[in-house]
Amino acid sequence: MIKLSFESISSTLQTILRRVGFSDERAEQCALLFVEASRDGFYSHGLNRFARFVQSIDLGVVKVDARPELVESFGALERWDGGSGPGNLNAYASMARAIQLAQTQGLGCVALRNTNHWMRAGNYGWQAAEAGLIGLCWTNTLPNLPPWGGTTPKLGNNPLVIAVPRDNGEHVVLDMAMSQFSYGALENYQRRNEQLPLIGGFDSDGELTRDAGKILGSGRPLPIGYWKGSGLSLMLDMVASLLADGKATFGITADVVRETQLSQVFMAFATLAQSREAILSEILAFMKSSGTEVRYPGEQTIKRRKQSLEEGIPVDESVWQEIEALAKR
Amino acid sequence: MIKLSFESISSTLQTILRRVGFSDERAEQCALLFVEASRDGFYSHGLNRFARFVQSIDLGVVKVDARPELVESFGALERWDGGSGPGNLNAYASMARAIQLAQTQGLGCVALRNTNHWMRAGNYGWQAAEAGLIGLCWTNTLPNLPPWGGTTPKLGNNPLVIAVPRDNGEHVVLDMAMSQFSYGALENYQRRNEQLPLIGGFDSDGELTRDAGKILGSGRPLPIGYWKGSGLSLMLDMVASLLADGKATFGITADVVRETQLSQVFMAFATLAQSREAILSEILAFMKSSGTEVRYPGEQTIKRRKQSLEEGIPVDESVWQEIEALAKR
Numbered sequence: 001m002i003k004l005s006f007e008s009i010s011s012t013l014q015t016i017l018r019r020v021g022f023s024d025e026r027a028e029q030c031a032l033l034f035v036e037a038s039r040d041g042f043y044s045h046g047l048n049r050f051a052r053f054v055q056s057i058d059l060g061v062v063k064v065d066a067r068p069e070l071v072e073s074f075g076a077l078e079r080w081d082g083g084s085g086p087g088n089l090n091a092y093a094s095m096a097r098a099i100q101l102a103q104t105q106g107l108g109c110v111a112l113r114n115t116n117h118w119m120r121a122g123n124y125g126w127q128a129a130e131a132g133l134i135g136l137c138w139t140n141t142l143p144n145l146p147p148w149g150g151t152t153p154k155l156g157n158n159p160l161v162i163a164v165p166r167d168n169g170e171h172v173v174l175d176m177a178m179s180q181f182s183y184g185a186l187e188n189y190q191r192r193n194e195q196l197p198l199i200g201g202f203d204s205d206g207e208l209t210r211d212a213g214k215i216l217g218s219g220r221p222l223p224i225g226y227w228k229g230s231g232l233s234l235m236l237d238m239v240a241s242l243l244a245d246g247k248a249t250f251g252i253t254a255d256v257v258r259e260t261q262l263s264q265v266f267m268a269f270a271t272l273a274q275s276r277e278a279i280l281s282e283i284l285a286f287m288k289s290s291g292t293e294v295r296y297p298g299e300q301t302i303k304r305r306k307q308s309l310e311e312g313i314p315v316d317e318s319v320w321q322e323i324e325a326l327a328k329r
Numbered sequence: 330m331i332k333l334s335f336e337s338i339s340s341t342l343q344t345i346l347r348r349v350g351f352s353d354e355r356a357e358q359c360a361l362l363f364v365e366a367s368r369d370g371f372y373s374h375g376l377n378r379f380a381r382f383v384q385s386i387d388l389g390v391v392k393v394d395a396r397p398e399l400v401e402s403f404g405a406l407e408r409w410d411g412g413s414g415p416g417n418l419n420a421y422a423s424m425a426r427a428i429q430l431a432q433t434q435g436l437g438c439v440a441l442r443n444t445n446h447w448m449r450a451g452n453y454g455w456q457a458a459e460a461g462l463i464g465l466c467w468t469n470t471l472p473n474l475p476p477w478g479g480t481t482p483k484l485g486n487n488p489l490v491i492a493v494p495r496d497n498g499e500h501v502v503l504d505m506a507m508s509q510f511s512y513g514a515l516e517n518y519q520r521r522n523e524q525l526p527l528i529g530g531f532d533s534d535g536e537l538t539r540d541a542g543k544i545l546g547s548g549r550p551l552p553i554g555y556w557k558g559s560g561l562s563l564m565l566d567m568v569a570s571l572l573a574d575g576k577a578t579f580g581i582t583a584d585v586v587r588e589t590q591l592s593q594v595f596m597a598f599a600t601l602a603q604s605r606e607a608i609l610s611e612i613l614a615f616m617k618s619s620g621t622e623v624r625y626p627g628e629q630t631i632k633r634r635k636q637s638l639e640e641g642i643p644v645d646e647s648v649w650q651e652i653e654a655l656a657k658r
Contacts, residue, residue, distance in 0.1 A: 074435025074436070075405060075433065075435045076406075076437075077405075077431075077598065077599065078435075105403065105404030106403025106405055107404075109435070109598070134568055134571065134572070136568075143615075146619050149620050149623040150623045151619060154619040154623075162564040164564065164568065174561060176557045176561070198555060224553055224557045225509055226527060226553075228558075229554060231505065232491070232503060234616060234626065236491075238493045238501065238608075238609060238612055239493065242493065242601065243463070243600070245604065248612050248615075250612055250615035269438070269568070271571045275574065279570055279577060280567060282580075283567055283579055286472075286578070286579035287476050287563060288479075289481075290476050290478075290482075290483040291479035291480050294477070294483075297560040
């Protein structure tokens with residue numbers, strides 16, 4: 001791991017993005033979303049994913065100039081088409097629009113179809129919370145999770161984000177996929193030759209196991225809460241594809257680089273600014289009184305962010321070499 | 330178990346409800362929500378809970394005449410006060426209002442404070458789906474679930490419902506609490522002296538166990554997906570109490586009969602009626618192609634409902650004796 005400053009990473013990413021056709025302004029925003037993910041410790045959806053993002057542009061899967069276009073407005077609910085634009089910029093624009101709607105109507109919902117991978121899900125929750133609003137958003141994905149009772153991946157892990165703003169900027173942000181352990185996490189345990197802390201899926205004989213390698217081999221990670229997460233994943237896909245009038249998981253190619261035409265939902269809700277902080281701090285204190293190990297969603301994010309900003313953002317050396325090569329091509 | 334007709338149960342419940350002060354119309358609606366729960370197989374929140382509901386009226390916790398009153402309107406988002414009215418009637422009225430808002434603005438959200446237990450959560454999802462809309466609702470509860478990393482119950486199990494309408498009336502309705510097994514389910518396993526099918530909580534030594542009795546003893550059931558369900562439960566409580574400007578779990582008495590002043594959120598979303606059924610049937614067929622044991626949320630409900638309507642609604646004999654005694658007091 002090397003440690004780099006926010007500015008130097010951002011500047012390198014912007015160079016690459018401009019070279020593949022981004023305007024200055026969009027290159028800056030797109031780079032920001034990647035760097036913020038790594039700054040907060042979400043490396044797998046930050047810099048580690050940047051080269052693959054550029055590859056998807058080279059392949060024509062992601063169209064650098066496309067922006068979301070309004071398809072239909074129902075009032076507080078709007079349907080937009082992402083035109084196969086960059087997933088993170090599309091998502092950012094959609095949450096910005098949901099925030100705008102919420103500011104006049106109490107809440108706003110943007111359903112977005114035909115978009116690409118939004119990279120780090122939590123970014124759009126932080127975006128709503130930074131605007132002083134509650135954020136709720138989710139995406140569907142390619143089929144990567146077997147439903148409970150099944151053996152082949154027919155559901156997406158469909159990441160879900162809920163964000164609540166705090167006055168001190170240390171927002172409470174839940175960012176969770178419907179699988180108990182992500183493929184990235186399983187690969188890390190396998191590489192370190194470590195058992196998972198809890199059962200995480202089935203082996204090829206259909207037995208529950210803590211062996212990450214066996215789960216990667218069978219392609220059968222567990223949904224959170226078994227039948228419950230399986231059901232929740234299904235509902236998120238149904239609601240996203242219906243509201244967006246877009247593709248559902250069954251229609252999304254099972255190929256990670258070409259995973260495209262996703263459907264997403266972005267919601268923002270106005271909150272009472274006055275009493276908010278008093279309620280939230282009591283809720284958190286009450287939860288923490290259950291034990292010294294209790295953490296709230298986003299608590300570790302804030303710690304990692306502070307550390308990154310003080311010491312530099314940790315970047316895998318091979319990842320950085322690949323990015324530097326892209327800057328020189 | 331005895332089997333009774335929908336009409337005979339409903340008529341007995343209405344007699345009791347009128348006697349404790351319900352108007353004819355409200356007695357009919359309230360009885361309907363109880364009987365529908367038992368008809369669909371949710372006995373614990375149907376007839377099995379009716380005597381306790383009457384007790385909470387006798388104690389003055391539930392005020393039979395109170396109806397939700399509008400506190401503030403923001404457009405598509407409204408805040409209502411339940412005035413400690415009957416939880417099921419308050420919830421039904423709130424979802425009805427969210428449906429009305431959605432019909433003009435694409436979506437509607439009613440945040441309700443100061444209400445009582447809504448009994449079977451799924452009822453309000455079915456209500457939205459019957460109106461041809463997507464329904465999303467949840468409630469907070471008294472503290473009954475330790476957060477991940479903690480040992481004492483400082484979160485609620487906060488049931489969450491998502492419902493999607495189908496043309497044939499066999500709606501897809503997810504109705505799930507944030508605990509892996511409900512207290513009712515744990516008690517049933519304990520009574521039958523059976524191990525849980527999967528680990529369901531900690532014993533008093535802090536070891537994960539499939540022994541329902543030990544989990545009831547320690548008061549440490551597991552949240553779904555460990556840290557994930559713990560985080561989701563927290564967010565649902567935060568959002569409900571902030572939107573409703575109502576009580577959060579920390580402020581709700583830890584006493585089942587007096588569990589009151591709950592905060593709830595009801596949302597309804599318009600959907601495309603034309604293409605809807607085609608998308609949904611493909612999503613379901615794709616998921617089911619993963620294995621013959623795969624079920625969608627609500628699938629068993631529809632089977633139980635058909636059976637109940639053909640053969641009569643199963644009611645525990647002692648439960649029915651208690652209800653008949655209430656009708657004669």
